[in-house]
Amino acid sequence: MAGARAIGSLPVPNVQELAKTCNGPDEHIPERYIRPEASSEEVISNYHGEAIPIIDLNKLLSPQSSEECVKLRSACQYWGFFQLINHGVPDEVIANLKRDIVDFFSQPLDAKKEYTQLPNSLEGYGQALVFSEDQKLDWADMLYLQVHPSDSRDLRFWPTSPASFRRSLDAYSSETKSLALCLFEFMAKAVGAKPEALLGIFEEQPQGLRMTYYPPCLQSDKVMGISPHSDVVGLTLLLQVNDVQGLQIKKDGKWLSVDAPNGAFIVNIGDTLEILSNGKFRSVEHRAVINPNKERISASLFHYPCENMVIRPLTEFVKDGKVNYRSISYLDFMTQFFTQQLDGKNRLEMLKLE
Ligand code: OGA
Numbered sequence: 001m002a003g004a005r006a007i008g009s010l011p012v013p014n015v016q017e018l019a020k021t022c023n024g025p026d027e028h029i030p031e032r033y034i035r036p037e038a039s040s041e042e043v044i045s046n047y048h049g050e051a052i053p054i055i056d057l058n059k060l061l062s063p064q065s066s067e068e069c070v071k072l073r074s075a076c077q078y079w080g081f082f083q084l085i086n087h088g089v090p091d092e093v094i095a096n097l098k099r100d101i102v103d104f105f106s107q108p109l110d111a112k113k114e115y116t117q118l119p120n121s122l123e124g125y126g127q128a129l130v131f132s133e134d135q136k137l138d139w140a141d142m143l144y145l146q147v148h149p150s151d152s153r154d155l156r157f158w159p160t161s162p163a164s165f166r167r168s169l170d171a172y173s174s175e176t177k178s179l180a181l182c183l184f185e186f187m188a189k190a191v192g193a194k195p196e197a198l199l200g201i202f203e204e205q206p207q208g209l210r211m212t213y214y215p216p217c218l219q220s221d222k223v224m225g226i227s228p229h230s231d232v233v234g235l236t237l238l239l240q241v242n243d244v245q246g247l248q249i250k251k252d253g254k255w256l257s258v259d260a261p262n263g264a265f266i267v268n269i270g271d272t273l274e275i276l277s278n279g280k281f282r283s284v285e286h287r288a289v290i291n292p293n294k295e296r297i298s299a300s301l302f303h304y305p306c307e308n309m310v311i312r313p314l315t316e317f318v319k320d321g322k323v324n325y326r327s328i329s330y331l332d333f334m335t336q337f338f339t340q341q342l343d344g345k346n347r348l349e350m351l352k353l354e
């Protein structure tokens with residue numbers, strides 16, 4: 001991620017402010033935000049009666065974990081997403097971070113602007129992956145911060161208001177680091193692979209946090225919160241900061257709404273992990289839609305691999321001898337991601353070997 005630092009995004013209007021000016025049923029929404037696909041593609045609320053799997057970390061840690069391991073394997077192989085309960089991150093740590101994120105976004109624009117992205121920086125308050133004036137825009141603002149290791153933090157972008165923000169984020173980062181490593185370990189074991197190689201790649205655990213504010217829009221069927229994409233990283237832990245749903249994942253060509261229970265993390269596999277696992281784990285396309293009446297806030301904690309590595313299927317996952325993906329250097333992979341607008345899973349498809 002640090003290597004991709006030199007790459008920034010074009011400045012765009014502040015959507016939280018824009019939403020206030022076009023919040024009527026017939027109000028004009030600027031053309032750059034109009035997304036016909038928001039209402040033209042089919043959305044389902046369950047997949048043959050099923051919602052995304054729920055994995056219980058307590059059960060995985062217990063001596064009788066085999067049933068939960070089977071669920072985890074199926075979640076990684078067929079869904080690419082699961083909800084994680086009994087994850088061990090203290091309620092207070094999560095509640096503090098949620099409160100501070102809500103408080104950050106509810107400040108006046110001038111206060112938030114102190115943390116505006118600088119040219120050629122990914123961090124700060126603004127929007128990501130905008131490269132042309134013609135590009136369609138997402139109905140959201142974000143604050144992105146590099147969180148771990150601590151010497152990668154650029155405190156210019158770390159809010160000092162609310163006063164507890166930095167402390168809350170620091171506590172959240174330490175609590176989630178061990179959780180992510182624990183998940184990598186169980187996921188490898190669930191498909192019969194030794195976890196060491198995977199753990200080695202993620203042990204330094206660069207973490208980045210994207211906090212996204214999705215304003216309400218009465219014409220929510222015309223706009224899109226975050227464009228369809230798969231995450232480039234290893235693993236993402238998504239936290240719904242308020243109780244408004246909006247995440248949808250692609251399942252057999254349809255969009256499936258994800259309803260996350262309060263207190264659960266939504267965990268998803270990124271492109272890097274799909275390649276490392278030689279396709280045993282799936283990185284699944286997803287998007288976020290807008291609520292007509294309520295603001296929505298989410299926080300995605302991305303876990304990146306260590307830098308200076310080549311991303312390629314790990315021997316441990318290629319037991320039948322067939323390598324399914326081309327190798328690519330981490331920096332090239334990240335550079336590709338951060339220089340193109342979000343576009344489903346195309347980037348990953350291009351690395352697939354037939
Ligand atoms: C992301 C993402 C979805 C959401 O940040 O990569 O997919 O529900 N967010 O906010």
Ligand code: NI
Pocket residue numbers: 229230231286
């Ligand atoms: Ni995502």
